[in-house]
Amino acid sequence: MVFKPLRKQNLYESIANQLLTLIREGQFKAGDQLPGERELAESLGVNRTTLREALRVLELMRVVEKRPGEGVFVRDLEKESSVETLVFRFLVEDGLDNETLRSAFEAMIFIEASMARLAAQRATPEEVDELQKLCAKIEDQIASGENFTDLDQKFHQLIGKLGKSPVLCAIDSTMWIIVKKYARLLHRPEERRKSCALGHRRIVEAIAKGDPGRAGREMEEHLQGALKALFF
Amino acid sequence: MVFKPLRKQNLYESIANQLLTLIREGQFKAGDQLPGERELAESLGVNRTTLREALRVLELMRVVEKRPGEGVFVRDLEKESSVETLVFRFLVEDGLDNETLRSAFEAMIFIEASMARLAAQRATPEEVDELQKLCAKIEDQIASGENFTDLDQKFHQLIGKLGKSPVLCAIDSTMWIIVKKYARLLHRPEERRKSCALGHRRIVEAIAKGDPGRAGREMEEHLQGALKALFF
DNA sequence: TGTTAGTAAGTGGTTCAACCATTCAACCTA
């Protein structure tokens, strides 16, 4: 029997979550001023130092804005909602609702397809070789029944690297943080494992031939399969 | 003459930056343990509380991992590099090198193109009307010589909204945080202002007709123009 | 001898109390 190692939540995390919830629920609206740190800390039954850590984090997430001498103000979550908020929610709240997860996966498909297109335009023959080798390694793991999630991620990241677009790669790895947890589920059924390997080969072939359109389409198809498998 | 309001840097920001630099320069490598908080604080000539704020931020950026009872450890920046790091660098260091900026813009093109494709598939006629109205507003501002950066952002965000993909939107607004600063420069030359308005109309038309392929291409073209104007 | 229980030192997490620097508004003064 396997137990899930329960993540101990820091105090500041609970506080940040609580404030985030209040803001989402509309108790504090965009532009509103939060109570002063001293007062807020007392209300939460926590020390000011700890509260400040939570506020600092919320500030970094652009949920809140601190103006020295004035106070702490709520920013427009709708307008400001950005990737950090998402990742934070995932890391702190330890989970996303199904809809958001699906949307994250969908976004990832577009990003990976873009990376594949770029790779087809920019990869050198040596780099394509590297990709081929990685494919072979993955196929070995698949054949031997091992879990190949890590290598799978490596494959996708390598394609990103060949596309020579560091920011796209950064976005992609952010998505992987979220998706990786579920990827292990995807890599279990035998048929999916095989179709996965096949998909990889088709993508690499398109990149090798320098055909961006096809590379993008193959990647989309490859990931659409995974998306469907995940949500049914 | 316009003065740039100088952002006062908090102490914790300087510290975070300094540590980030040390890690990037390889003084601390992946897996290394940082000195204890007490020792590190003294070395930096700063209070432990302040140091802790910096470390908390670096932890959120996934640059560093805190293990209670053990210490603070450096994570693998290469593997972990994600969007948060990027935005943080932009916000804290107050600037990005040209190459990263270009890459961010490039990524944005792909994301916006994907959003346009989705919008063409998912937007209702009423929503397209909204888009048309926004176009008209922007054209007014262009004609009157005003700065239309905010409305321009609104236009692109609305397309994202019509695509019904919240995560893609979140990523996009993250990119806007970075790009917006430079957008104002782009919106000055008269010819660019006009071609911008024209581009918008073409995009909306493709979305109205429900043609994802064309919507994507129009959006790419529209933004490629801006990219070229920015980088020659 | 080998294992175990206990202990001490070091770590991050949290609290408390004070002081600094900035902002704003109310108030006084010329």
Next chain:
DNA sequence: TAGGTTGAATGGTTGAACCACTTACTAACA
């Protein structure tokens, strides 16, 4: 009325203390 002063509130920073946890060493026991 215009302009300066002052004071209260805000976030920023400091220092010291204690807690909970991890680790490694040590001494006692079987």
